[in-house]
Amino acid sequence: MTATTEGLHHVTAIAGDPQKNIDFYITGLGLRLVKKTVNFDDPGTYHLYYGDEAGRPGSLMTFFPWRGVAGGRIGAGQSTSTAFSVPAGSLGWWTGHFAKIGVEGRITSTSSDEERLLVADPDGLQIELVATHADDPRDPWDSASVPAEYAIRGQHSSVLTVRDSSKTVELMVNDLGMRVVEEQGNRTRLAAGSGAPGTLVDVIGSNLAAQGLTAGGTVHHIAFRVPDQETQEAWRQELTERGHQVTQILDRQYFTSIYFREPGGVLFEIATDTPGFDIDEPLLELGRSLKLPPWLEPSREAIENAVAPIRIPDENNPEVAA
Template sequence: MTATTEGLHHVTAIAGDPQKNIDFYIRGLGLRLVKKTVNFDDPGTYHLYYGDESGRPGTLMTFFPWRGIQPGRIGAGQSTSTAFSVPAGSLGWWVDHFASVGAEARITSTSSSEERLLVRDPDGLQIELVATHQHDPRDPWDSASVPAEYAIRGQHSSVLTVRDAERTIALMVNDLGMRIVEEEGNRTRLAAGDGMPGALVDVHASSLAPTGLSAGGTVHHIAFRVPDQATQQLWRDELASKGHRVTEILDRQYFTSIYFREPGGVLFEIATDTPGFAIDEPLLELGRSLKLPPWLEPSREQIERAVIPVQLPEENNPEVAA
């Protein structure tokens, strides 16, 4: 391997009403909207990025919200669940908190190693909170909705559901530099880097799962981290040399990206850690304004007419809310 990943960069999913999405992820999950931009391939709709205070890689969840989109189907060939890391002993607080915002949540598993809570967002996307005794050193976004002592630290893991797990696992080991750390039944856990929360992927083998349909309430793709564009280019060259149909490097303004599908059908992205979300607005004001890349600025007036107006909760920018 020329390059290996240090873990997850972000997960991108498809939503419906952007206001419902904003309210749930800011007030329900206690994340911060760190960038309000548009889908560069379809500028008539938003691309919303949520994460910690500055949107560090490994804390990010992003959405393409198309109002009126039909519900998708969660199934094989997709990332079927996205998990966030929370402190040990916090899930009871989260059950009560979700009830207070009108979301039903339930603890689905408890073991000596981890506890998991399942909640669905307004579009039916499966979100899990995972509490473990493994120390997660990442600082949370201390929002008005979720106190820091309970708050999300960042991504924990993603679950990939595929029919042929052997080929998917082989790619992740041989081409992404991950390693198998646990096998139980039809589920295999792989880790990157130091194996901490945010560097984990669970591959779920299922011959009975329906074929996934990409639409509302489903994950569009998952992205893995690479430090910079030079490393990304090395990785792209190596993937292409092994026969993967990988895109050219694409400018996403806050990082650059390449994309390819793994053998089970899940769309993978490899994204750079740099340059980050503070390149076009101050840290205190992240998410407040609609930001466009230079090549879309000439169309700003048309784009602003096309996107649906949304209101940002004050807790997203507490020091400038007034």
């Protein structure tokens, strides 16, 4: 391939109650809500974006919160776990923090390389915090709930669970430009670019895992980074020529996207780094008001009446909160 990904752009999952989602990701994980908009394909529900101060690619976790959505099943054909990077030695603080807000956290692994803390969000989505000595120079969002010294730096990695890992790994190497950096049992770790946190994907091959059911508490898709639309267009052409069923380029207002499914069934997106989340509101005010793309503005009143009322904690915009 002439184009290769630089790593993770975002992960998008399905939630239920939007207020519970906001409270967990802002107050629980200490992320910033960088955009409150709607699902462009279903404007009656929100699309909430969380990340670092500016919502930089590689820091983002996004949600479609459908009120009353049925619970899904985490399993084969999905991204089954999303991990965020935190500083080495911080998991003790995080364990105490989760206990204070009534969230159960469980240390799942400790080694000289990394420690992992597993929690579930209000809809049962699996979130891991990975404390590693690997260099992660990304600046955290210094929130009132989570001080910068412990805070999330951005995405660390995602886990894909599939029936036949060889085909998924082959696609990620040949079509995404990633490389295999570790193999252990039925788990293969791939890296893009530097191999730093935010560029990693673990592929697990399992014939025993139940087939995943995409609904509440599951990941909808995983997105990889590309610098700009020109590169994206070239990549789309190459993927199509290789036999993948790729969508047209779709305008997501803050980036453009193409989508296709890898052989194991996981929905992949390739998203541009540009233009970013400050194109329609100032950096200090990100996430405060409902933002709509131009083609939905004529329907603003109907959309505002359809979505649930939500409250954004003052810590999301401390310099302008009133």
